[in-house]
Amino acid sequence: MDRTVADTIRELTRRHIADHNGVVVGQCLSAVGWVQNTVPAQTEGVVELPMTDIAGSGFAVGLALAGRRPVLVIRFQSFLWLNASPIVNYAAKSKEMFGYPCPLLVRAIASEGGGTGPVHSHAYHSMFMHMPGLPVCAPMTPGEYEQVWERYLSHDDPLLVSEHRASYKNNRELPDIVRDDAVVTLYAVGPARFTAEQAVADLADRGIVCNLIHLVWLKPFAPSPAQLDPLRATGRGLVVDATYETCGAARSLAYDLSQATGRMVAAMGLEERSPGASPHLDNLTPSAERIAARIEALLR
Amino acid sequence: MSDPSSPDRTPDLGAIAGLAEAEAASQSLELFRRMAVARAFDEHVRRAQMAGEVRTLVYLGVGQEAVAAGLSMGAEGSWVLGQHRGHALYLSFGGRIERVIDELLGMPSGCCGGMGGSPPIHDFERGIVGHNGLIGDQVPVAVGMAMGGTNRPVVTVFGDGAAEEDYVLTSLGTAASRRLPILFVCEDNDLSVLTPTRDRRTWKLAEVARGFGMEAVDIADDPWLVAHWTTALMDRLPAVINVRTCREYWHVGTGSDGPGEWNRYEMVKSRLAAMGLGDESRRIEREAAQMVEARWTERLQIRSAS
Incomplete structure (x- = not known):
């Protein structure tokens, strides 16, 4: 079996500890499977x-100032609400405010379903995109995670990595889909990339051809010509993300894409309600069916 | 509700007889020099803000300068993390004066390029780490630095209000659990803005620290006493020093509600005079004021020329 995202994170972390005097910090790291097998099962550097x-998160900031390049594991993104202040008010502002860097990688893990319920479900990267000084990304493949890690080691910024448990067993890369006969361009973020793939396949079966562009870096968001040209060609776009729409990543990215191309770009996220722990009350990543229905509506 | 601010708020709390007299004269005069520089600096900042030369928020530590002076005598070489009322800490630990003047004047050459005014002043190269303006936020950061294994002890200074922050209390617990090389120092002026301690809590920080398993002392701001305990506890970290002191000006800005409960600065001068060091202390005070004045004049001229 090829290497999964979880394998990749664990190996990158192990090497970071061994080769860079790095350190990984967090709560309950060793409990129940070392954070879905993403943390090396060792005491050194953990x-x-x-x-x-x-x-x-204040401790992690201090470790960063001490030169340890810490990796802070947030086991549910709901905990980000509590951990946010040192991340955004110290680490993210450090270079601008003090003139010295505070490199800190925040592994913020999102989850959903399975009874996670109203508080512990979902990703909250949108609120961190709001703040200056903090790059935000959402890698979902082994290769993407390696690129993110390389970026962390080669820069001195803090970095918020919005992970999702749905990606941990993924062992394949997710190439963009661009076709000359496409009528709409879909941009997908986080776990919505997996459902978007299915939506594109389902729509193709119904004769609707879509481009699919995978977005990893949410901030700074600097779409390449290869990411913009399909939108220019199709004239219509949709950004889908598994966060709430109001003041959320999908609308922000849709605005930037629209500004860059002059094309109409819609946004799609979670339903505007808290998820319940019971399955019938959940509020999951937009499904392939929801995405397909939204695209069909855009085309009408 | 019991009153944690009484009867411990006395200038003699924890006094050790003969401590000042046993100290070498050169050390006592250096201790006073640091107090005099800090006091002259903050009094100048006050005048500069009233004159409109300083336009950022300023947090003056006049009345409390003995704490930083005493602390710096026993903890040189440490990482130092204070908070918004930190001019005396910065200067006593060797922060470059021109960088903090430039900061308060909003100049690019300020230690934060004019971004922050009083709170984030730092001289990282000299071990003085910046504060982001949220009270007590520096305490967990300091604990993280102590976790980092830099082979350098850490000193963090906060107020009696910050001591109530949940993240400060858990920082104490974490440092105690891990036996980290960190000294926690509470500049206890009995005021959170203007709300006295008795209206905020019943517990005492030193007792809480002992409950966590750390050594802790609760003392007044006699600078020889602060230096004594700092030196002693740096070999037994982690530890806590709660220092009862008096803030002469408002929480922020230049206003005053009258004199503090005691005037440590004048008490130290009187003690030095009684020790036969009156002439030297007056000379030090005069030279400190002249130095501060000269540096402000120089920096203002640079700002005007730019």
């Missing part, structure tokens, strides 16, 4: 934090 969310 720091179990007490259950103190606000101070915990």
Whole structure:
């Protein structure tokens, strides 16, 4: 079996500890499978934090200032609400405010379904995109994660990595789909990239040909010509992300894409309600069916 | 509700008889020099803001300068993380004065390029780390630095209000659990803006720290006493020093609600005089004021010329 995203994160972390005096910090790292097998099962360089969310990210900031290039594991993105302040008010502002860097990689893990319920479901990268000084990305493949890690080591910025448990067993790359006969260009983020793939296939079966562009870097967002030209060609686009739409990543990216091309780009995210723990009350990543229906509506 | 601000708020809390007299004269005079520089600096900042030369928020530490002076005598070479009322800490630990003046004047050559005014002043190359303006936020950051294994102890300074922040209390617990090389120092002026401690809590920081398993002392701001405990506790970290002190001006800005409960600066001068060091202390005070004045004049001229 090829290497999965979880394997990739674990191996990158192991090498970071061994080769760069790096350190990974977080709560309950060693418990129940070392964070879905993404943390190396070792004590060296692995720091179990007490259950103190606000101070915990402050500790990570201090480790960054001490030169340890820490990796802070946030086991549910819901904990980001508590951990946010040192990340955005110290690490992200450090270079602008103090003139010295505070390199910190935040592994923010999103999950959904399975009874995670109203608070522990979903990703919250949109709120971090709002703040200056903090690059935000959402890798979903082994190769993308390697690129993200290389970026962390070769720059001195903090970095918020919006992970999703749905990606951990993924062992394949996700190439863009661009076709000359496409009538709409779909841009997908995070776990919506997997459902978007299915939506594109389903629509193709119904005779609707779509481009699919995978977005990894959410901020700074600098779409390449290869990402913009398909939108120019189709004239219509849709950004889909598994976060809420209002002030969310999908609308922000759609605006930037529209500004860059002069084309109409719509946005799609979660339903505007809290998810429930029971399956019938959940609010999951936009499904292939929802995405396909939205594209069909755009084309009408 | 019990009153944690009484009867411990006395200028003699934790006093050790003969401590000042046992100190070498050169050390006592250096201690006072640091106090005099910090006081002259903040008094100048006050005048500069009233004159409109300084337009950022300023947090003056007049009345509290003995804490930083005493601390710096016993903890040189440490990483130092203070908070918004940090001019005295910065200067006592050797922060470059022109960089903080330039910061308050909003100049690009300021230690933060004019971005922050008083709170984030730093001299990272000299171990003085910046603060982001959220009270107590520096304490977990300091604990993280102590975790980092830099082979350098860490000193973090905060106020009695910041001591109530949840992340400060858990930082104490984490440092105690991991036996980290960090000294926590609370500049306890009994005020959170203008709300006294008795209206905010019943517990005492030193007792809480002991509950976490750390050594802790609760003392007044006699600078010889602060230096004594700093030196002693740096070999037994982690530890906490709660220092009762008096803030003479408002939380922010230049206003005053009258004199503090005691005037440590004048008490130190009187003690030096009683030790036969009156002439030297007056000379030090005069030279400190002249130095501060000269540096401000120089920096203002540079700003005007730019």
